Amino acid sequence: MSVRSQAEIPDIVIGRLPLYLRALRRLQQEEKSVTSSHELGRRLDISSAQIRKDLSHFGGFGKQGTGYQIEFLIDKLQDVLQVNQEWLVAVIGAGNLGIAISHYRGFQDRGFRIAHLFDISPKKIGQRIGEFVVQPVSSMREIICAEGIKIAMLAVPAEDAQTVADQLIEAGVRAILNYAPININVPEDVQIQYIDPVTHLQHMTFYLDA
Amino acid sequence: MSVRSQAEIPDIVIGRLPLYLRALRRLQQEEKSVTSSHELGRRLDISSAQIRKDLSHFGGFGKQGTGYQIEFLIDKLQDVLQVNQEWLVAVIGAGNLGIAISHYRGFQDRGFRIAHLFDISPKKIGQRIGEFVVQPVSSMREIICAEGIKIAMLAVPAEDAQTVADQLIEAGVRAILNYAPININVPEDVQIQYIDPVTHLQHMTFYLDA
Numbered sequence: 001m002s003v004r005s006q007a008e009i010p011d012i013v014i015g016r017l018p019l020y021l022r023a024l025r026r027l028q029q030e031e032k033s034v035t036s037s038h039e040l041g042r043r044l045d046i047s048s049a050q051i052r053k054d055l056s057h058f059g060g061f062g063k064q065g066t067g068y069q070i071e072f073l074i075d076k077l078q079d080v081l082q083v084n085q086e087w088l089v090a091v092i093g094a095g096n097l098g099i100a101i102s103h104y105r106g107f108q109d110r111g112f113r114i115a116h117l118f119d120i121s122p123k124k125i126g127q128r129i130g131e132f133v134v135q136p137v138s139s140m141r142e143i144i145c146a147e148g149i150k151i152a153m154l155a156v157p158a159e160d161a162q163t164v165a166d167q168l169i170e171a172g173v174r175a176i177l178n179y180a181p182i183n184i185n186v187p188e189d190v191q192i193q194y195i196d197p198v199t200h201l202q203h204m205t206f207y208l209d210a
Numbered sequence: 211m212s213v214r215s216q217a218e219i220p221d222i223v224i225g226r227l228p229l230y231l232r233a234l235r236r237l238q239q240e241e242k243s244v245t246s247s248h249e250l251g252r253r254l255d256i257s258s259a260q261i262r263k264d265l266s267h268f269g270g271f272g273k274q275g276t277g278y279q280i281e282f283l284i285d286k287l288q289d290v291l292q293v294n295q296e297w298l299v300a301v302i303g304a305g306n307l308g309i310a311i312s313h314y315r316g317f318q319d320r321g322f323r324i325a326h327l328f329d330i331s332p333k334k335i336g337q338r339i340g341e342f343v344v345q346p347v348s349s350m351r352e353i354i355c356a357e358g359i360k361i362a363m364l365a366v367p368a369e370d371a372q373t374v375a376d377q378l379i380e381a382g383v384r385a386i387l388n389y390a391p392i393n394i395n396v397p398e399d400v401q402i403q404y405i406d407p408v409t410h411l412q413h414m415t416f417y418l419d420a
Contacts, residue, residue, distance in 0.1 A: 014416050191413075205321065
């Protein structure tokens, strides 16, 4: 584990920081320069007390009564999350989802740049997709090692996800965002997060009047 | 709010149920018929005590020492989450992401069927995408009302998300899965969930050695 995680800040707090950062950047786009935990709270549907408490883990970001300087707080959060740099990302799987991810423009100004798109299918390898040429999974390990890529997004079928994840980790990847609808086992020093729209939909249907 | 939410089960517990359901169905695919909180816990990286506690909110699903009957537990969780039926879903936005969502096969056997794909662009309206013909946003309200659609997935640009969400809610939608990287305000009786890959990536970079 890195030094950063030893500060014992609850992971759930870390998980909210990207939301704060996103909301702050939105406020900045609206040409605001100062905000408050109340304004952030309203926008994010999080209590202002929670926001103040979360941010207090990282030192004093604002003074009582004067609010937060938006630009300053953005800088601080980007430092804390280490996205004041550009991380290279490999995408594995050039199906519809991998293609959509590769075309998505929301990564680059938030700390990430997709560097490679890999697939296993001979039909896809060599195809041009946006600015990428699909590369064979067989060359994935070498490329990821050589370029020191630490982050991968997995858009492969569920049955291939664990195998591909194992290969990625062997190649040096330390953070995987998995879109395949299956849980993956990773070593303790590897981060894993999941995106599965169905789990979100099923969460919401609990509350619906059927 | 529906009767179901008055049971005061913490929302974070409800949020884990779809993960349990997904893992149980995977076990079923592996032709297992019985599991334990320990086995589920290992697969999900959640403590077995947490799993037992979560499931205890909904009555007795297993006996001490004998484990959980997988099929029975799947049925129960599907009942609780109300996905023992098929919910129609509208997708708004026929860009790369909307197209990927429309092609995704993981919805149908988990309680959802995409019924319509809407877009505002004259270039896209009328196009055939997989099994869908892209329909104009101008007819969205009427169609959603007429068919009683309660769930929508938003794959529109951030700047359009609030407006489209407002229209959806007016038409009767009560659950929105928002892929646009922006927070949306919805009335209390409307569920909202978010998918933003960047927030997941930024969560993970906190822990990486830069």
